[in-house]
Amino acid sequence: MTFNMKKTNEFFLQYAIYGVLLILIAAIAIYNSNFLSINTLRDILMQSSTRVIIALGAGFVLITAGVDLSAGRVVGLAAVLSASMLQVADYSRRFFPDLPYMPIWVPILVAVIGGLIVGLLNGWIVAKFSVPPFIATLGTYVMVYGINSIYFDMSPNESQPIGGLRPDFTEIGSGSIGTGPYSIPYIVIIALFVAFIVWVIFNKTRLGKNMYAIGGNINAATVSGINVGLNIIIIYALAGALYGFAGVLEAARTGGATNNYGNMYELDAIAACVVGGVSTTGGIGTVPGILVGVLIFTVINYGLTFVGMNPYWQLIIKGLIIVAAVAVDIRKYISKK
């Protein structure tokens, strides 16, 4: 009898986050049944798309028992970089007035590589100088914002929001396959594709196995002959590239960019990861968990706005969920008396 109790408890603990998501949706739907519609679903998925990509990057780092605070600023850098090179030719305040037309993938690649370089720097500082990830990425967080602001402030732009983006670019962020209620936004498909790639890396590659091993026990990883430093550098770099890509999508989705894009996104991403079951002590975390974590926060944002709740109250609820989710989750790993 007691044994069954234990089993039941474990089951609930294991799937607690999915329960939280369902309860949230149910509660909002009871309050306003219009919530359950195909439009709502599409909006929520769209709003989750870029967040998912950032959270996957954050998850990469968290599973190695690290943390990456630079995520949001890298999103801003990549948004500005890509937007500055993808304005229509006849726009009055072009960032580069004489920039010739470029294939769309060139600026996107530049922005993603920008993110990758910041990630490399993060990983290098952490791996080579043993600077705690929290501090290393706090440093790059500040630096990247500085670099982005200098770029953004260059003449003739001088800190004006970058607008007039090319339609083929904004189409990526706002277009969809098909029209009407059953259309599927490109951005959702892209996010799912990225999630699939990350899932493959986590589960099917050496890098993924090494990532779990480094987070699970860094000493044992070293003794197993894993090049811990190199793996950490690659992981931070990949995370940086993901933030960069998310920044590009943010620019495309909103049709513009400023140097403040992505501000504090790293906190949402880390919160989504821990709510989604990524252990802050490392070694534990799954892609589906991270996806659900992100969805929970989008549902809260979207749903509570939908029912007309004061946005400040939303913050309080968000904060409570972060703490509660981790408190419940951590029970799985606390050794029992």
Place this chain on the structure above:
Amino acid sequence: MKENDFLLEMNHISKEFPGVKALDDVTIKVRPGTVHALMGENGAGKSTLMKCLFGIYKQDMGEIILDGQKLEIHTSKDALNYGISMIHQELHPVPHRDVMENIWLGRFPMKGYGPFQFVDHTKMYSDTAALFKQLDIDLNPKALVKTLSVSKIQSIEIAKAVSFNAKIIVMDEPTSSLTGTEVEQLFKIIRDLRQRGVSIIYISHKMEEILQISDEVTIMRDGKYIGTWNASELTTDLIISKMVGRDLTQRFPERTNVPGDVVLRVENITSTNPRSFKNVTFELRRGEVLGIGGLVGAQRTELIEALFGLRAITTGKFVMNGKEIKIKSPADAKKHKIALITEERRVTGIFPVLPVMENTAIANLSAYQTPYFLLDEKRMKGDAIRSVEKLRVKTPSTKELIKNLSGGNQQKVLLGRWLLTEPEILLLDEPTRGIDVGAKFEIYTIIVELAKQGKSIIMISSEMPEILGMSDRIMVMCEGRLTGILDKERATEQEIMRHATLYME
């Protein structure tokens, strides 16, 4: 016998962990003012029993009676308040604070008015000085703990126990990292405490110590109570046979390996750390088990970690199969078919939150690499399952998290991990530490089998019977220097001890 003949009674204690019955109806009764030794092999349940007493675990069944009163102990604080103190084998002081703060941590003397309470450092100092005087401990209460030796830190712990007015002090392997003279000092303190009516529960593996210091001995095996005897009735052999529960001759498998040609020659290597090993030269043969004996601090672990590229050397070289090789990292060592199983299984061996599968495959991932970055999962899983079967790891499946396995099974998984890399040389650092008797025998069997297949094994062991029972040759170290290599015919416990203490004053 009257009820109150005993200061402490733990009656019919049982404790079960998932899949393991750690304690099965264990009883221990301690008389006032005596030293009561608690003995048993690793994994016999001694620590678990003491953790129940100290409120770290809660027993599933049974009762704890102190001074005729039944106790409910939920936390370590409860235990301390009842007068039960514990000196852990691994001491956890606060290194950057001073001695007196460590003693009064959590119950600093305070002074002040009303809500304005401050720590009373003067009283803390005088209380500490008085305590040390009473116990004859020569230590400055204001010394920083990180500057002190292990034995001094231990005496701080003892002083702390006394300051709680402890009636019972549990000492878990208190001499494991002490030198001979430090042990004598400890024994003097123990005798003083006994004089003053304090009872000591003394956990140790060292027979001579037990027979020297204890009044009564309780022996456990596999979580069960075997019996309690007066120390005067016992001899080393008697204790061992009761602890092991079988004839001593069966402790090791029959050795059928035959050492062949030299595989590895280590020439005159010296550590970059001046306090570590110096000028060590030896040879390792194919199919040989080479034991390394010595005391704590002999730098044996450092030596074999250098062979694995975890520590740097200034001079000397490694010659493998006639060719000089460089070993600068574990990756180099792996390339040259050298494997290491470290002493601290939990710290540098297992990945606790990962499944047995990943734990088995992790050192051999390069072998499963396919083009396009993906791993050949089928082969990886197959290898893991075969490894688990071959080494008879007791686990529900390879998906089980390794932290849920017993120490012996974890060790087998680690052996499996390195056997997948098809090593020629296996470095084993205390391969049976913390493993129960049955699993030990299995590990020994695996080692002999590997040697028979032509693999060469270097095994560090601090257990005399183990090193004598398993090695073809035994090299002994003392304070970083190689003091002798003994053939198995010539090796005795006395010979090893003589070499292990050669350079000590």
